[in-house]
Amino acid sequence: xxxxxxxxxxxxxxxxxxxxxxxxxxxxxxxxxxxxxxxxxxxxxxxxxxxxxxxxxxxxxxxxxxxxxxxxxxxxxxxxxxxxxxxxxxxxxxxxxxxxxxxxxxxxxxxxxxxxxxxxxxxxxxxxxxxxxxxxxxxxxxxxxxxxxxxxxxxxxxxxxxxxxxxxxxxxxxxxxxxxxxxxxxxxxxxxxxxxxxxxxxxxxxxxxxxxxxxxxxxxxxxxxxxxxxxxxxxxxxxxxxxxxxxxxxxxxxxxxxxxxxxxxxxxxxxxxxxxxxxxxxxxxxxxxxxxxxxxxxxxxxxxxxxx
Ligand code: SF4
Numbered sequence: 001x002x003x004x005x006x007x008x009x010x011x012x013x014x015x016x017x018x019x020x021x022x023x024x025x026x027x028x029x030x031x032x033x034x035x036x037x038x039x040x041x042x043x044x045x046x047x048x049x050x051x052x053x054x055x056x057x058x059x060x061x062x063x064x065x066x067x068x069x070x071x072x073x074x075x076x077x078x079x080x081x082x083x084x085x086x087x088x089x090x091x092x093x094x095x096x097x098x099x100x101x102x103x104x105x106x107x108x109x110x111x112x113x114x115x116x117x118x119x120x121x122x123x124x125x126x127x128x129x130x131x132x133x134x135x136x137x138x139x140x141x142x143x144x145x146x147x148x149x150x151x152x153x154x155x156x157x158x159x160x161x162x163x164x165x166x167x168x169x170x171x172x173x174x175x176x177x178x179x180x181x182x183x184x185x186x187x188x189x190x191x192x193x194x195x196x197x198x199x200x201x202x203x204x205x206x207x208x209x210x211x212x213x214x215x216x217x218x219x220x221x222x223x224x225x226x227x228x229x230x231x232x233x234x235x236x237x238x239x240x241x242x243x244x245x246x247x248x249x250x251x252x253x254x255x256x257x258x259x260x261x262x263x264x265x266x267x268x269x270x271x272x273x274x275x276x277x278x279x280x281x282x283x284x285x286x287x288x289x290x291x292x293x294x295x296x297x298x299x300x301x302x303x304x305x306x307x308x
Contacts, residue, residue: 006053007061008080008255009245010073014235015130015172015202016106018073020065022097023080023259024087025052027306031083031112032145036178036215038208038261039081040292043306047113047148049088055096062100065246072244076101078126079108080259086113090122098125106130112151115159120166127169131160133196134176136188144181157192164197173198174235177205177226183218190229201232208261209296209303243270250281250288254304257291261303 006023013019026044029052033042076097078084084107087093097105104127111131113119123129135141141153164171173196177183193201203226205217217223227234243266245252252274253267262270264282271278285291285302292305 005061005246005255006058007065007246008259009065009243009252010069011077011243011256011260013077015233016075016077019075019077019106020073020101020103021080021259022058022062022076022078022093024058024078024084024090024093025080025082027081027258027304029082029086030110031086031148031151032110033147033211034110034145034176035143035181035210035212036176036206037211038206038303039211039259040303040305041211042082042146044082045148046086047150049086049113049119051089052087055089055092058093058096059100061246062097066101069244071101071103073101073103075104075106075128077106077108079106083110083112085109085119085123088118088122090119091125094122094125104128110145111160111163112145112147112156113159114163115155120159120163123163124167124169128172129163129167129169130172130174132174132176133157133160133189133193134174134178134182136182136185136192140182140185144176144178157195160196170200171196171198172200172202174202174204175226175230175232177203177218177223179216179218183222183226186222186226186229189226193230201230202235203227203230203232204235207297208263209294209301244273245270248274249276250284253281253285253302254290257302258304261294261301263299263301265299267302 029044030042106128107126138153268278
């Protein structure tokens, strides 16, 4: 097991319980470069779908993970280091996850490619889809997501609505609220949200270090107002539970932070659970060129990086 595992571990999630993460794309390969992205700025900007890794890799890693950690998780989440619908054949990957684990599969996506019939057809096999809707027009779309030049708000929004009409599984919409960018347009967002007819709506705010240092969460009052208006639940508080990662020691930490920055407490907890002394690993992380240390909201975070 290396720090490049595609099946990277169990991440505690407020919405999903214990979620086994599968990442089908290389680091920061995305159709957007959102200002709030917890992974930093997008380094591989694309809308071209590819088989970035052969299915065999996922099959071997899933079987290996289940053998070592049993079935101690609630769902498999296809998510990771960028936009997972860029992976094809996504339907075969979803099928594989289901047949090996027997668990429901959740696709966490920015929803930017549902205008493509092929993407809609492949994504349909998931049990739950969690797309993003944080903009309400072209200007807000460009400011918040900094999308690939081939994408427009209307194209993405119409694609999402089309997918809703064709898909019989659950859609859990996520609205990321950012101070000064969309927290003043709750009525406009509400109108767009209602058109999607999702099964659930979640309000999220940047709780981990964002790509752009100036990004801030809205104030509490606005978050509460948004929840009420959208009839939404909130996920801004991180789940209090333990990470279980593929690999050991520094490899385990790298496997998680490539997809999910961790604060120092979470790193210590993960290493202690592996019966590894956190001190030397933390020292190694601090001098590792692929790790960026960021102080955010009074906490020290470890984030994977290639270019910054
Ligand atoms: S938040 Fe998601 S969609 Fe936005 S840049 Fe990051 S990985 Fe891409």
